[in-house]
Amino acid sequence: MRVGVDYYPEHWDKSLWAADADLMKQTGVKLVRMAEFAWCRLEPRDGVFDFSWLDEAVALFADRGIDVVLCTPVSCPPLWLYEKHPDIVHVEKDGTPTRLGIRSHRCVTNPVFLQYADRITIEMAKHYAGNAAVVGWQINNELEAYFCYCGHCIDKYRTWLQEKYGSLENLNRAYGNVVWSGEYSSWAQVTPPFGTLPHAWQNPAYMLDYYRFCSDNVIDFSNRQAAQLRQYCPGRPVTTNVWFCEHMPDFYKQFDGLDFISYDNYPATRLPSDPESCYSHAFHLDMMRGVKRQPFWIMEQLSGGKGCWAPMEKPPLPGMIRGYALQAFAHGADTVVHFRWRTANIGAEMHWHGLLDHSNVPGRRFREFADMCIEANALEKLQGTEIKADVAILFAFDNEYAFRIQPQTDGYYYMEQLQRLHRAFMGLGLNVDIIGQHEKLDGYRIVCAPEMYVTDAGVVERLNEFAMKGGTVILTTRSGVKDRNNNALMTLLPGPYQEMAGVHAVEYAPIGWEAVSVLFGDGTELQAKQWCDVLETDTAEVLASYNGDYYCGAPAITRNACGQGQVYYIGTVGTQPVYDRVAGMAAEKAALPVIAGLPPRVEIVTRTGREASAKFIFNNDDQPKSFVMDGQEISLAPFEMKVVLI
Ligand code: GAL
Numbered sequence: 001m002r003v004g005v006d007y008y009p010e011h012w013d014k015s016l017w018a019a020d021a022d023l024m025k026q027t028g029v030k031l032v033r034m035a036e037f038a039w040c041r042l043e044p045r046d047g048v049f050d051f052s053w054l055d056e057a058v059a060l061f062a063d064r065g066i067d068v069v070l071c072t073p074v075s076c077p078p079l080w081l082y083e084k085h086p087d088i089v090h091v092e093k094d095g096t097p098t099r100l101g102i103r104s105h106r107c108v109t110n111p112v113f114l115q116y117a118d119r120i121t122i123e124m125a126k127h128y129a130g131n132a133a134v135v136g137w138q139i140n141n142e143l144e145a146y147f148c149y150c151g152h153c154i155d156k157y158r159t160w161l162q163e164k165y166g167s168l169e170n171l172n173r174a175y176g177n178v179v180w181s182g183e184y185s186s187w188a189q190v191t192p193p194f195g196t197l198p199h200a201w202q203n204p205a206y207m208l209d210y211y212r213f214c215s216d217n218v219i220d221f222s223n224r225q226a227a228q229l230r231q232y233c234p235g236r237p238v239t240t241n242v243w244f245c246e247h248m249p250d251f252y253k254q255f256d257g258l259d260f261i262s263y264d265n266y267p268a269t270r271l272p273s274d275p276e277s278c279y280s281h282a283f284h285l286d287m288m289r290g291v292k293r294q295p296f297w298i299m300e301q302l303s304g305g306k307g308c309w310a311p312m313e314k315p316p317l318p319g320m321i322r323g324y325a326l327q328a329f330a331h332g333a334d335t336v337v338h339f340r341w342r343t344a345n346i347g348a349e350m351h352w353h354g355l356l357d358h359s360n361v362p363g364r365r366f367r368e369f370a371d372m373c374i375e376a377n378a379l380e381k382l383q384g385t386e387i388k389a390d391v392a393i394l395f396a397f398d399n400e401y402a403f404r405i406q407p408q409t410d411g412y413y414y415m416e417q418l419q420r421l422h423r424a425f426m427g428l429g430l431n432v433d434i435i436g437q438h439e440k441l442d443g444y445r446i447v448c449a450p451e452m453y454v455t456d457a458g459v460v461e462r463l464n465e466f467a468m469k470g471g472t473v474i475l476t477t478r479s480g481v482k483d484r485n486n487n488a489l490m491t492l493l494p495g496p497y498q499e500m501a502g503v504h505a506v507e508y509a510p511i512g513w514e515a516v517s518v519l520f521g522d523g524t525e526l527q528a529k530q531w532c533d534v535l536e537t538d539t540a541e542v543l544a545s546y547n548g549d550y551y552c553g554a555p556a557i558t559r560n561a562c563g564q565g566q567v568y569y570i571g572t573v574g575t576q577p578v579y580d581r582v583a584g585m586a587a588e589k590a591a592l593p594v595i596a597g598l599p600p601r602v603e604i605v606t607r608t609g610r611e612a613s614a615k616f617i618f619n620n621d622d623q624p625k626s627f628v629m630d631g632q633e634i635s636l637a638p639f640e641m642k643v644v645l646i
Contacts, residue, residue: 077113214249248400318368327641390430392433400415428595449475474567615646618642
């Protein structure tokens with residue numbers, strides 16, 4: 001378990017570098033990431049490269065036994081390049097070029113930009129190929145599947161559609177373009193969604209393809225960079241750092257072409273008072289582990305108070321620096337790199353705090369970081385231990401995109417039910433995987449398939465097979481609604497899942513901010529919101545019914561025997577206790593080894609290995625907790641992580 005820091009030698013006077021490297025070594029830092037925005041210093045003039053300053057920095061770290069990850073600096077082209085080739089700039093939805101001044105203004109489709117990006121990448125790769133201190137590469141920084149409206153992107157989008165559909169006739173049919181006289185009669189009429197109208201006004205079939213195209217387009221760029229790095233600097237693993245943003249590329253496709261996943265992890269510093277809130281980053285971490293189903297890195301980890309484009313926030317509370325880093329290790333990170341070593345004294349991000357403050361005087365956060373480094377380094381014995389999960393949750397980028405395109409009802413968003421199910425199963429002390437919908441389901445006992453909105457026939461078949469063979473599937477509302485093109489299926493819901501769920505909806509009520517209660521068989525009444533499928537059972541048993549509104553008495557949550565397995569259907573969006581209850585029932589029926597009575601916000605991950613196994617027990621709360629596990633009293637201070645060898 002390795003700890004690193006993000007470091008920007010180009011931001012600091014050289015006189016500070018050696019002292020920084022010494023302090024890192026003394027603290028137990030094993031890795032630094034550098035150079036992701038440093039193009040103007042690496043190629044100060046067209047074709048003139050200067051790696052000398054970076055060589056010096058790399059050598060300082062190498063001398064102290066600290067490894068280096070370098071980044072391709074292609075997110076921030078130097079101004080001379082924009083001046084020479086103004087058209088490499090990203091174009092906004094109103095057709096105007098983005099104005100320079102911030103960062104990431106370039107369009108990754110533009111052939112001139114690509115030539116320059118190739119050149120700096122190849123030069124760097126060649127230069128560091130023989131340098132053993134450089135142990136890996138990060139492509140760009142937080143590559144997003146931005147919408148760009150430049151001519152090159154439009155041409156590429158048309159080509160992408162031509163390859164997919166072959167003819168305009170097929171395309172018109174797939175999109176249902178007859179609506180509002182939208183049929184294309186020439187390829188020149190096909191454009192990205194220009195203008196500022198909400199995307200829900202656009203044709204949803206067209207919009208879903210456009211999201212897919214933007215994702216494929218940025219993946220082309222990361223694959224291109226990866227190929228160059230591998231050719232000219234062989235033997236070094238390549239990644240890019242991702243985050244949960246508005247324009248996420250399809251991580252499953254993107255990381256097919258890369259060696260490992262890395263994620264920028266900025267958990268909450270202010271805990272929400274609402275006990276319903278799913279603020280824990282455990283969900284994000286489990287999702288990152290699931291992308292390649294292997295250990296991952298945190299490339300940027302919370303180190304201080306956030307701020308810069310927004311007003312400054314409270315700094316991490318005592319315990320958070322240590323607790324959140326160890327939480328990442330618990331969920332499968334093998335390297336956690338803190339953003340950043342020292343808070344910048346210059347530039348737009350001077351209020352996004354690092355481990356050290358502007359003063360460069362080590363303070364509370366730094367001391368906590370130093371303690372954490374000692375602990376993380378002592379966890380070496382758990383390197384290679386696995387997180388084996390009985391429970392999986394399926395994720396699909398098609399659904400993420402489709403729900404963004406067409407909001408379902410007020411307050412509804414895709415991640416919510418996934419996060420609630422995740423929290424419910426974690427609350428039982430179980431490991432949970434979050435995996436792509438196309439992954440194999442072998443080895444799981446319970447698979448949650450929430451909001452399977454855009455239907456993939458192969459996935460339906462696999463889930464059915466999984467249940468038939470004895471697995472438990474948990475389905476939710478908004479499943480089986482759309483076909484692959486994002487057009488509505490002509491079927492009762494949940495569409496192709498009806499038979500396995502043994503239930504169908506005769507109507508649905510999107511209730512937005514309204515609430516409705518659901519009554520379980522034992523008289524327990526819990527709250528639900530946003531959506532109500534009015535169900536009729538075919539073969540399923542009713543677990544809970546609506547207790548209000550015009551559909552009072554209709555089934556809301558059901559369970560069906562499907563072959564040797566079970567299929568639950570949750571026809572509404574519950575508050576957390578609804579998912580806790582369903583998860584509890586499903587885990588009990590599947591005889592999973594739950595830990596009863598875990599206090600809220602206590603998270604347990606079990607890592608198993610041949611040599612050693614451990615339970616990571618984390619109190620993700622600002623209040624102390626205590627409970628009994630295996631007959632032993634466990635007490636946890638706020639944000640304390642206990643690693644108990646088993
Ligand atoms: C990240 C980004 C960093 C820095 C940080 C803090 O999302 O990758 O470059 O901007 O946020 O603002």
